[in-house]
Amino acid sequence: MQARIETLITEAELQSKVRELGETIAKDYEGKDLFVIAVLRGAIFFACDLVRHIDLPLVLDFVQISSYGEGTTSSGRAKITRELDLSIEDKDVLVVEDIADTRHTLSNLMSFLDTKKPRSVKLCALLNKESRKEVEVPLDYVGFEIENLFVVGYGLDYAQHYRNLPFVGVIRDDHGEILQ
Ligand code: IMP
Ligand code: MG
Numbered sequence: 001m002q003a004r005i006e007t008l009i010t011e012a013e014l015q016s017k018v019r020e021l022g023e024t025i026a027k028d029y030e031g032k033d034l035f036v037i038a039v040l041r042g043a044i045f046f047a048c049d050l051v052r053h054i055d056l057p058l059v060l061d062f063v064q065i066s067s068y069g070e071g072t073t074s075s076g077r078a079k080i081t082r083e084l085d086l087s088i089e090d091k092d093v094l095v096v097e098d099i100a101d102t103r104h105t106l107s108n109l110m111s112f113l114d115t116k117k118p119r120s121v122k123l124c125a126l127l128n129k130e131s132r133k134e135v136e137v138p139l140d141y142v143g144f145e146i147e148n149l150f151v152v153g154y155g156l157d158y159a160q161h162y163r164n165l166p167f168v169g170v171i172r173d174d175h176g177e178i179l180q
Helices: 011-028 044-051 104-114
Strands: 004-009 034-040 058-067 078-082 092-100 120-128 141-145 168-172
Touching (some): 011 120, 034 044, 034 104, 044 058, 044 092, 078 104, 092 104, 104 120
Parallel strands (some): 034 092
Antiparallel strands (some): 004 168, 058 078
């Protein structure tokens, strides 16, 4: 991949926001036994950093959800491709996601989690593209509001690449245009 990546959110900005989110979450869940669900694959970088700033007893599990191929996300059809290992029945669950775009993925995930009878479910997204929202799924914690730009890094991919960048950036193509 020869495209140029331009920084949108620096590593320092990410780390300071993640710390702030972790501390807020720790306060909100004080006295509770938190159950954190990280959504594979994109959210694992964020989730791993976030939980280290949540000074509470907590359990971490993973779920993977994928839309049925290209062009179907907006129809809202998605499937769970990796199930939770642990039971969330009667647990206070915090779902950690990399980005809220149309929110169809999150909507599907919330319905799936509801069937497992958690005591509560809240959502934490590192990034939110409010202008892209198509379904109403409340976000309880948001790291950064961003414009309608396609972003990569810190877990986010373009064709499975760039997840390992320590910052969040946009891609400029050969013509200098920012990929949307
Ligand atoms: P939604 O169902 O439209 O909210 O899509 C959410 C998923 O789409 C995220 O979990 C990401 O995997 C992917 N996605 C949405 N926007 C971006 C982006 O700008 N960069 C990388 N992945 C994205
Ligand atoms: Mg994702």
